[in-house]
Amino acid sequence: MHEITLGRVSETRAAADSVRYRERLRVPxxxxxxxxxxxxxxxxxxxxxxxxxxxxxxxxxxxxxxxxxxxxxGRVDVRVVSGTAPHGETELWVGAAHLPVGVIARSAEVPKSAKSAALGRQLDPAAFVVHRAWVGPMILIVLDDPDDPTPYWLISCRRPDRVLAALNA
CATH class of the missing domain: 1.20.5 (Single alpha-helices involved in coiled-coils or other helix-helix interfaces)
Structure with missing residues (x-):
């Protein structure tokens, strides 16, 4: 059986079938x-x-x-998609940026109370940060990729436990 592709329609359908977690960071x-x-x-x-x-x-x-x-x-999406990377592994997408799970060394939740410290003096200028002030918690994803100068990602998300569970699944 042959599948008829209609540009973005088939890409969207394929991506929707493999999405483990999706969240839009809309304003309240x-x-x-x-x-x-x-x-x-x-x-x-x-x-x-x-x-x-x-x-x-x-x-x-x-x-x-x-x-x-x-x-x-409120246009930024945070999503975890499985099977889209070149080797079929899971990826974290934040807006247009994506990160294969294979390069993640550690990940943790940054509670709302520790957010100012994470974004303050401790913030590495080379870090990838997607911060939305109206979203309380964040996730910290430490990378282990010798080809990437980015030490970690710091991402706002409303349900960090679900994002981390989708990444670890």
Whole structure:
């Protein structure tokens, strides 16, 4: 039986079948309220300064800008996918960056209380960091790859225990 591939459709289906864990780091729902309030205040100010345009245009334009900005902030996916690496091993994907499980030496959860220390003086400038302020815990993944100058990954995620379990499975 021959499989018909339709570009991204078949890639997406194949990737969805092998996903062990997936999480999108969206902004909290309550961020949308101040975002639209700020857009409304700025639109009101624009209406006071420019009276030659219809009153509703700044509200629509700045409302769309606020929605686009909040959506853009929450665009990063954290996922663990099995069987996609060249040798069929599991990979950790964070946005467009990916890491084969074979190069992971150690991994651990960084609780919310230790997050500032991990991102402060102890942070190695060569580390790969994906930090989202609205996500409490993080995971630390120490690498053992002589070809990669990155010592470790520090990634925000809401359920670090599930990510680590998917990596170790």
């Amino acid at each position: 729902w309550w961020w949308w309220l101040p975002g639209f309030a700020l857009a409304g205040i700025i639109a009101f100010e624009v209406n006071l300064g420019i009276q030659s345009i219809p009153m509703w245009i700044p509200f629509v334009v700045l409302g769309l800008v606020a929605a686009a900005a909040l959506t853009w902030l």
